Amino acid sequence: MIKYIILFIVLLFSVLSDIRTSKIRNIYTVSAIIAGIGINTYFSGIYGFKESIKGSIVPVLILGVFFCARLIGAGDIKLYSSVGAVLGIDFVIMAAAYSFLVCGLYSLAILCIKRRVLSTLVPFFSEIKICFITQSLSVFENKTTRTVVRMSPAIAAGCIFQIVLTL
Numbered sequence: 001m002i003k004y005i006i007l008f009i010v011l012l013f014s015v016l017s018d019i020r021t022s023k024i025r026n027i028y029t030v031s032a033i034i035a036g037i038g039i040n041t042y043f044s045g046i047y048g049f050k051e052s053i054k055g056s057i058v059p060v061l062i063l064g065v066f067f068c069a070r071l072i073g074a075g076d077i078k079l080y081s082s083v084g085a086v087l088g089i090d091f092v093i094m095a096a097a098y099s100f101l102v103c104g105l106y107s108l109a110i111l112c113i114k115r116r117v118l119s120t121l122v123p124f125f126s127e128i129k130i131c132f133i134t135q136s137l138s139v140f141e142n143k144t145t146r147t148v149v150r151m152s153p154a155i156a157a158g159c160i161f162q163i164v165l166t167l
Helices: 002-021 026-068 074-087 089-113 117-134 152-166
Strands: none
Touching: 002 026, 002 074, 002 152, 026 074, 026 089, 074 089, 074 152, 089 117, 089 152
């Protein structure tokens, strides 16, 4: 139960901070990582410690590519790492999958409302194709045509979906 309280607090503060300032403050994510490692070590010993460390490092390794392509922010990766530190690697992987689905559906809805689906997706898929052909991420450096979506609410929704599905 304490893990879910920590998760709720970090998600709440992170989402509010992201919406207000477009930044997820380190004080929230680092505190959650430290609390997650401490709680898991206390209750599960060395196994809990290893799970927390894996849960906080794997999101950085996997999502680092998306960060380099400027598709996700550093704060979002830190938020995933704090979720992983609190609830473990299996939880954060499933929550990330759900949050990417939520964020994708939300983004598509926004593009439909603004009537910019084709004008946004056609250049994006062209950039993806060029990325694979050239094997370079430099094609993503032009952010002028991008629609920015805050990902922290989607991360919170993904965590809620994962909690509901595991109950």
